[in-house]
Amino acid sequence: MQDYRYDGDITNGKHYDEIIEADRSELLSRQFILIERETPVVIVISGMIGSGKSDIINLLNEWMDTRFIETHVHRPPSDEEADRPYFWKYWRRLPGEGETGLFLGSWYTQPWLDRIDGSSSRKKFMSSLQDIVRFEELLAADGTLIIKIRLELTEKQQIKRIKARKSRPAYSWRMSADDMDHNYPFEEKKKLTDEMMELTNRPHAPWFRIDASQPHRRNLSVMHLLTNFFEEHLKRGGPDLSGIEQPNGFLPSKDYMAEMDLTPSIDRPDYTVLMEKLRKKIFKNAWKAHHKKRSLVCVFEGADAAGKGGSIRRLIRGLDARLYRVIQIAAPKGREQTTHYLHRFWRRIPRAGFVTIYDRSWYGRVLVERVEGFATEQEWKRAYAEINQFEKELTDAGVVVLKFWLEISADEQLRRFKAREVTEHKKFKITDDDWRNREKRTEYQAAINDMVERTSTGYAPWHLIPAEDKKFARVEVLRLVHEALKKMK
């Protein structure tokens, strides 16, 4: 955590105006290079009441090209936001390429408020900070430039500032979002803030403290800090990632795939009876879960032709169409290509109370993107932790995450590929890609083993399902879905 102060001479108002006029173009020209380089920029402006946060926001909009800036103010979550994991609110507000997001009130605000008024425990507060650190790490690693500014006053200065403000009529019309913390002792708030800043200060997302006692000096400090920070970033060619731990030496994973027993099967009569029974229970329990606002996410991954689609079709027969959604994940397109790969999954998180079925998923990053080289080694190695964090945030919000890997033997796969080629309405399902993937079976098996080892967490374990017998796999899927829904009661 650093202090930043503009030390130039500001003898009078006229002098100040001249400096602003002269130095503004320095800031602006750097913004334009960042736009050209399509860099997303996140600026967090925090500070105590009376420190001039919103003055700074107004000035930044004036100094920089406001067309590429979006200002976000802390507000209580909307009902759509409240029905989703905490960070959804921020994912949907993240700046795109070349855009700047000004956050007056940010992901720090709610944990801080909850801790100050005692509604969250110290443990919960620390865990929120952990989530924040991971969130910022993920953004920075993906190229987002993050800077966090804290405007500071002493208690005396603050009291004076609040008194002065009350006498200015314009202010009487303003919302008092930042008046929430009015009733807590200054020292206590300052201590909590300092601790929060200390624990979340990182080279790729640094905190800067700026003395806000003299407005002119404060403004110039912000202007020069940003100019310098942008300049450093441009020189380095990206965020300072020195503080992000690189995934350690990758020890070989256990060979989960080789150890799978693919022989289990089930008779047709048993299958029919079981499926009918499970479907009825699932139908009912999905409605119960809906009324309790509990969500279920089912991730279907598996070898080509392992029967993902068929299993999904059998599963949804047991669900009311009003309650589920099937999302097919293909290669990203449009804006999806230019934002973090998790963005499109975050964006589409349903409101609480629904079943979302993914036909392929975010695991593409560590499977096809890894094997085919669409993601760099750094990217896919980083992805395991990012995915775990994503699933943790889902489960923290009460979502149950079920992950199925459907496996078949190489021989069975070949048999199914050939069968597909002769069945009219299945022809479209077999492509050259499938044959190519088949040739890379060894690489895929290694990727799958790593995935299972690194992302089978306590809160979202992998279910490895032998799918050599399609009926067996379908029953297993329905059984696990049923169990998950039942537990939501």
Next chain:
Amino acid sequence: MQDYRYDGDITNGKHYDEIIEADRSELLSRQFILIERETPVVIVISGMIGSGKSDIINLLNEWMDTRFIETHVHRPPSDEEADRPYFWKYWRRLPGEGETGLFLGSWYTQPWLDRIDGSSSRKKFMSSLQDIVRFEELLAADGTLIIKIRLELTEKQQIKRIKARKSRPAYSWRMSADDMDHNYPFEEKKKLTDEMMELTNRPHAPWFRIDASQPHRRNLSVMHLLTNFFEEHLKRGGPDLSGIEQPNGFLPSKDYMAEMDLTPSIDRPDYTVLMEKLRKKIFKNAWKAHHKKRSLVCVFEGADAAGKGGSIRRLIRGLDARLYRVIQIAAPKGREQTTHYLHRFWRRIPRAGFVTIYDRSWYGRVLVERVEGFATEQEWKRAYAEINQFEKELTDAGVVVLKFWLEISADEQLRRFKAREVTEHKKFKITDDDWRNREKRTEYQAAINDMVERTSTGYAPWHLIPAEDKKFARVEVLRLVHEALKKMK
């Protein structure tokens, strides 16, 4: 409005299953061609309680490829939806290319419910239907395939069906969104529904009535209706637009631009005083409007170098950054290119209580896209009515729409272009495009005249602002913004 009935022989359950199995691939293969052709499909399923709407939804998800289907159920608007114009809720749910949106409950639901329970007048009901017709017209003209299905029962059949349903335990867990209309006489509801269907039945968005008394026949009717409808569409190569009125012979517009008096100017001292006064008032009134949840949309269009950016910068100095947003409209990118041109404007409509400033806007369609040939003649000629409807829906929702055209003479423009080329931080503002546009001044002036003539409506008139003197234009803009905000009190 047509009745549709599958007339084949369904002697028993086994026979039914065979027909389904055989004919399903007919439906599926047409869906795949629609996906290949990137056609968005909208299917509205409506029907009285007990008619089996959600059975149909489930079956469609089973018969078709559910990965390209999204089901939407009627629910009360979320707070984010309630804070925006009525159709926002549906714009955000529209299917993309090759996707199918199944609407169980649609834009018809709310007007119908409001009319049945008497909360809206007959006039309001009719006006909603008008909006619906325009909405569907716009989608169809842009290539969306729309079909609307009504499942029908007689009163006797319905009573029987509801009784039977109550005895099935699975149903006791379901939401009863469609039970809302329970308390109104059957005949009254039927009459209103028939009228609604009659008035909104169009070749590009037809209603089909299906007898729902026998579930098997009902299911097969839906399957065959859709198969045939898709097939007709594929043969024709797009929606049936025969019912959409083409814009009539285009009479020349008045020459608004030539008639503008560009001489008005203002002295520096008056300017400074006026601007300061207006800014203070605007600051205060924008907060008042915020608290009343009233929104203001400011559209800035104008000749290149007419001073749009400068006027916007002076305007936002009078606004709290928490209350406004500046949106710059450049060429559409990513998914924006593949959906209706109004989609990106609909998508970004802010919640009630904010000021949104557009630096260029949806008028690009009838200006640059017309002159440069990016839009076909049909497209830009259609756009005037589409834009008027869009602005009507904004104003219906309480949004004030202010539209500014900033005009300068050709000589003044040349002078400013040359000045820009020598000023360091303005160089980026002048591009080859600007010089090219200048050469097409005559075409642009014609397009502007047509725009003013056709889109200056009572609810959203154009303000033509002489900008030869920048100061005069800035004061005018602030004056008009101030007046608009004041009226919101």
